[in-house]
Amino acid sequence: MSPRTLYDKIWDEHLVTTRADGTSLLYIDRHLVHEVTSPQAFEGLREAGRPLRRPNAILSVADHNVPTIDREKGIADETCRLQVEALEANVASYGVPYLPLLDERQGIVHVVGPEQGFTLPGTTIVCGDSHTSTHGAFGALAFGIGTSEVEHVMATQTLPQRKSKNLRVRFEGALPAGLGAKDLALALIGRIGTAGGTGHVMEFTGDAVRALSMEGRMTLCNMSIEAGARSGLIAPDETTFAYLKGRPLAPKEALWDTALAHWRTLASDAQASFDTDVVLDVSALAPQVTWGTSPQWVTDVAGRVPDPDQATSAEDRQAMLRALEYMDLKPGTPIEDIALQAVFIGSCTNGRIEDLREAAAVARGRRVAAGIRALVVPGSGLVKRQAEAEGLDRIFTEAGFEWRQPGCSMCLGMNDDRLAEGVRCASTSNRNFEGRQGRGSRTHLVSPGMAAAAAVAGHFTDVRRLMGA
Amino acid sequence: MDPFTVLTGTAAPLLRANIDTDLIIPKQFLKTLVRSGLGRNLFHEIRYDSDGRERPDFVLNQAPYRKASILLAGPNFGCGSSREHAPWALKDFGIRAILAPSFADIFFNNCFSNGLLPVTLPGEAIESLAACEGPLTIDLPAQQVRGGGQTFTFEIEAARKAVLLEGLDEIKRTEANLADITAYEARRRQEAPWLDIQKV
Incomplete structure (x- = not known):
């Protein structure tokens, strides 16, 4: 097999079929759902009388609309409350796992997914939210989708997709003390522009990336959508595995070892070719x-x-x-x-x-x-x-x-x-x-x-x- | 979904670059539980002043463009969030086609889920269409935009074109592959057993 990028590998592993019209049907392993972009999707399923294919492949939580003060007293704003209540009713009727507002595990969907070990290397992850690219920090192919696509995934656990191009970003040199992933992300977007990554999946490489914690990697991949990219990716390594081990939804015992053996193969091959390369020296970067x-x-x-x-x-x-x-x-x-x-x-x-x-x-x-x-x-x-x-x-x-x-x-x-x-x-x-x-x-x-x-x-x-x- | 074949209508010029989805439909209108009714809130912050009155200098508040069915825009149209409320708002207003030098990825996909046609044309072509008098015609079967004596040809992926021309339901199309999906899942359970979640 010819050398492949990390994106190529995840893509190949999730290809259900290539249809006669040339589009690919990609399997979706994980689906994060929140209150703002899901009500019309649930409504669509209900109207069509379609079942939800894999409720346990979903993790749902309310985050966009929720009060950040005195939430024990409920949500005062009526439209916000209605949307959160709609989510609660929908997930209850379809048997979808949900972290309630007063549950300690509640939080922003892109913080919660990794924390719970729902986000795993080599998976495909979608959410009706553009910052789904965050999960690419784990070497997952993660991207934001619209509500119609949310419904599509609920019904079929797949999405018709076109393959993106491969873009490699190499951050050279060590990041000076006091700077972090946010500075890397902003400097990159300043360089290539908000459409610089359009049509591409962006893989972040280089010593400055390897040195980042998982939190930093999530910040960097989170911002890849601001560069227009479909997804950001960082190949998983010991930092990734140490973060995941013991998380509630991460594999345990023998399954952990099996998974780990697979995850270690998730890196771009040395000879893999990228459509676009961007190199940034960050050794003298300022905030x-x-x-x-x-x-x-x-x-x-x-x-x-x-x-x-x-x-x-x-x-x-x-x-x-x-x-x-x-x-x-x-x-x-x-x-x-x-x-x-x-x-x-x-x-x-x-x-x-x-x-x-x-x-x-x-x-x-x-x-x-x-x-x-x-x-x-x-x-x-x-x-x-x-x-x-x-x-x-x-x-x-x-x-x-x-x-x-x-x-x-x-x-x-x-x-x-x-x-x-x-x-x-x-x-x-x-x-x-x-x-x-x-x-x-x-x-x-x-x-x-x-x-x-x-x-x-x-x-x-x-x-x-x-x-x- | 409504099919899209040939559209003739007024084209409103909004030739800014990077028109983001927050500008197309701001957050306060994302609290809806339905897809309809967002047209009046399209471009809310630049269309109305802080007292809710129309800004006369905004293009969609001007006579011929109140009934625009085509939008002419700058590059990277629809950047930002994944909110499908953006195409819902455009469609509810009456816009069926957007012509721009480039589109953001998620917005572009969302258009096809709603029978909206995003047409990619060079900036000069869009500027020259914006300058011409009278309606524009967007002929999807012929992949042409015509107006003011000019004709521009555009590219569109065959599968996307078919979805719009026939108003296809994507979920229904995918249901034709259900056997493939089931077979994939069975194989996947063998190859990657750690992915099965039993309980949250």
Whole structure:
């Protein structure tokens, strides 16, 4: 057999059949379901009188709409409550495993899946959510789908697919202290653009990737959708296996050994060819901060807001002018002079324990600057429990951060955690689109350490200055 | 699903790059339990001011474009989230075809699930179509866009074309492969027994 990439291998293993029209039917091992993109899929099944093929291949949880404060009292917002209740009724009637809102395992679907060992190397994983790419950190082919496709998977456990191209990203050199996966992801998107990965599955390689923890790898793969890629992938290794061992849904005993033997084969062959190669030297990378309304509009913390007159095309210039107007920024402004009114630490990008540790290390013994509202939202109940066991919650609250209950929260503001018009926020989330965190709100994407540093300084500052390094 | 064959209609120009799904349909409208009724909220944040009044400078608030059935857009249209609410909102408004130099992957797939035709054409072609007077015709069988005396040919994968032309139900199509799926599952249980989940 000719040399294959990791993506090729997972694809081949899941190919049910190739149809006469040239499309491939791909088997789906795992399906994550949440309240926002599933009601119409369940309704479709019900209307057609179709059974749900494999309820146990699904893990469901409410995350987008849930309150992050006083949830024991129920969901006050009626439309949010109805959607969560619809999920609960649907999963009950179809026998789908569900983690209830007050269960400690509840959390953001992309935090919960890995925590429970539902996410495994070499599997295909889908969810009606674009950040499903997160699970690629385990060497799983994971991608976001629409609600019609959610219904398709529920009914058939497959999806008609077209094979993507292979793209390899190699991060060369060691990442400097104080920087993390978020900086890698933003630097990459800054380089190739938000459509740079379109039509591709992106495999991340290089020493800087091998050195990342599973949390960091999830951050990196999570953001691969922001580069337009279908999926992000990292070949599993000892770090992956150590993370998975003993997780509730991970294989046990003899099955673990059998699985492990297979997982060790999940790497791109040395001679495998990629359609596209991107190489980034990260040894001198500085913390990244976005300045515009697309994740590709990013620069170093020591940089300045760029000048649209330097744009390479008239269209780019127009787009930059519009972004700067929306963001209320002037060309040439030093990034460190940008003052903030809000800080959000959380989301499926940066709501895991390591992210909270990174932020807490900066917040420890400091105070949130006057005029800033700062929120810390753990990615799951288990992350919250772990953080509390380590005393991180007290570090945050003593510094003036709000310590919340788990959910998607202010990443997209479907619950009450929204920004008011004109408010500028340093956010560890994944998108800085217009209106993303609330109508007229202004989002700057950063790492958890940079967000905490911005909270205590009141403006952007190089987190490394606060690390005693 | 409604078949798509030949469409003649008004084309609204919205020639920005990277029109994301948050812009197409913002989060507050994702709380619906149904697929219908989202048209009035299409492009909500740029279509209405903060008091809910129409912004006269927005293209879909202008006379000929209120009834647009075609949208002309910039590259990377539909980037961002997987929300199928984006094509639902476009379709509910009356849009059946979007012409852009490129599309984001998930949005592109979602269009075909809803009988919407995403047409990929070079930026210059789209600009020149935006400049022409009168309606455009999108002829899917011939794979042509015609308007203002111009004709542009576009590419579309044969399987995608068939789905739109015949308004095929994808699940029904896949059900024709049920025996293959069952055979795959039996084989998979042997080869990868660790994947079976008994209980959460």
